[in-house]
Amino acid sequence: DGGITQSPKYLFRKEGQNVTLSCEQNLNHDAMYWYRQDPGQGLRLIYYSQIVNDFQKGDIAEGYSVSREKKESFPLTVTSAQKNPTAFYLCASSLKRAFYEQYFGPGTRLTVT
């Protein structure tokens, strides 16, 4: 089945540690995205990539880093510089950057204590 996978579903980390969230898609989509969602809030764009080896900052990129070495994969690293990392993280992909619907993974709920 085609789709987007994110792992793990729940992740717990100690403050001060970097953590990498996985996102893989087999939809052959060019564009991929990372969003953060806080309880009762909407989606905020962290980073997006429209093609391999290219990525751009979104609205809240500070404290996060990404890579896009393969078309199928767009991992997100939450660094120790991110002041409030506890949140629900959603990865998405779309055929192209503009005009096409984004398909979402199941999300990773990160808790940092």
Next chain:
Amino acid sequence: AQKVTQAQTEISVVEKEDVTLDCVYETRDTTYYLFWYKQPPSGELVFLIRRNSFDEQNEISGRYSWNFQKSTSSFNFTITASQVVDSAVYFCALSEARSTGNQFYFGTGTSLTVIP
């Protein structure tokens, strides 16, 4: 300024009632696309519909219908005969073709609760 406004934060209806979720957008482009997504309690956003700016025909899919009015910059979503399974957060979104930066804007969502 918000590109996509969903003024209704929370709505509660009794099962079998009809409910309309409002979405107002802002753009200067003549070509753009509008979307609706459903986020059930599990968390994953589910794509519902994509509509381009040149197609103002209303769309119906089962109990779901969408009303697109360019004159009022609105793209409202109606659920007919609501069911408990419709309980979710619904997001409206707009996509523009900008050369740089983000091209996809989500509203803040409307939380719908259907009471049995």
